[in-house]
Amino acid sequence: MSNLNLEVLVGRAVISKQFKAGLLNGHRAELIQEYNLEPEEIAVLMAIRADTVKEFAIAVEQFMANRQAAGSRHRAIWGQIGLPVTASYHS
Amino acid sequence: MAQPSIEFLCACLANALLYYYHVERPPVPIEEMLLMPPPDLAGDLALVRWAPYVGSMYRRGLSQRGAVYVHPKLEPIEQRMAMASGLFLGLRNSEGGQAVGLEQSVVSEDAQVESELFARYILMPAHLLPPDWETLTPQVLAGLFEVPLDVAEIRMEELHTEIHKAE
Numbered sequence: 001m002s003n004l005n006l007e008v009l010v011g012r013a014v015i016s017k018q019f020k021a022g023l024l025n026g027h028r029a030e031l032i033q034e035y036n037l038e039p040e041e042i043a044v045l046m047a048i049r050a051d052t053v054k055e056f057a058i059a060v061e062q063f064m065a066n067r068q069a070a071g072s073r074h075r076a077i078w079g080q081i082g083l084p085v086t087a088s089y090h091s
Numbered sequence: 092m093a094q095p096s097i098e099f100l101c102a103c104l105a106n107a108l109l110y111y112y113h114v115e116r117p118p119v120p121i122e123e124m125l126l127m128p129p130p131d132l133a134g135d136l137a138l139v140r141w142a143p144y145v146g147s148m149y150r151r152g153l154s155q156r157g158a159v160y161v162h163p164k165l166e167p168i169e170q171r172m173a174m175a176s177g178l179f180l181g182l183r184n185s186e187g188g189q190a191v192g193l194e195q196s197v198v199s200e201d202a203q204v205e206s207e208l209f210a211r212y213i214l215m216p217a218h219l220l221p222p223d224w225e226t227l228t229p230q231v232l233a234g235l236f237e238v239p240l241d242v243a244e245i246r247m248e249e250l251h252t253e254i255h256k257a258e
Contacts, residue, residue, distance in 0.1 A: 002218075003102075004106060004218055007099075007102045007103045007106045007107070008103070008106045008107050008110045009107075010099075010103040010107075010191075011102075011103035011104045011105070011106055011107025011108070011110075012107045012110070012111070013187075013191075014100075014103065014104060014107065014182070014185075014187040014188060014190070014191045014193075015104070015107055015108065015111070015129050015131060015132060015182075015185075015187055016129065016131055016187075017131050017186070017187070020187065020190075052190060053187070053190050053191045054094075054095065054190060054191050054192045057095040057099070057100070057103070057191050057192075058093050058094070058095050061095050061096060061099045064099075068256070
């Protein structure tokens, strides 16, 4: 599972005032359509409550860390009992 | 107060710029990024092929416009590193960079460590590596991405670490 699209989105909010304003002020749903995001990523992004781009970035980084940790646990458990390991994230 | 990590911010900024310039294969056009910065960074980034010594620096002039100064006698791949590092300093000084906490996320006094980290991220992005990159030598990757050999070696170590962390 790639973090690339999420990173591009956060970075774009730093280098473009217009994009940042839209992301924080009610146009998030239409702006994130441009990216090839998974349903879970869209749900998480839409649920972020942030007044600043810094708060938004912190929330996205936290989500990525949680997803990676959950993915590692998932692989460890399923790997131990000999079942196929998928790269998908299950909350 | 919480801060985004410097690694995360470097990845975000590098990948956003690669996306903005539609970079799909190496080498990354770092010079073009400084010569034609995104509109909101026009006051923070420019390229001047001059420096008071054989090296590089980032400065704001009297007009407050920021620019990366690179000495033309630097080796071409060293110039690319200098441009990428200078690009980071411009981003750090930009309105957006300050808003996202880039300055606070930088821990070293002169930001050299962080600017070199960013330079490696943008000049050797993970998603532009060939599929068989782990079988290639640092020399081959350094040639492909037009970076100094030591930069390719460090970046390969970083990428190996990231992969193992994700496992």
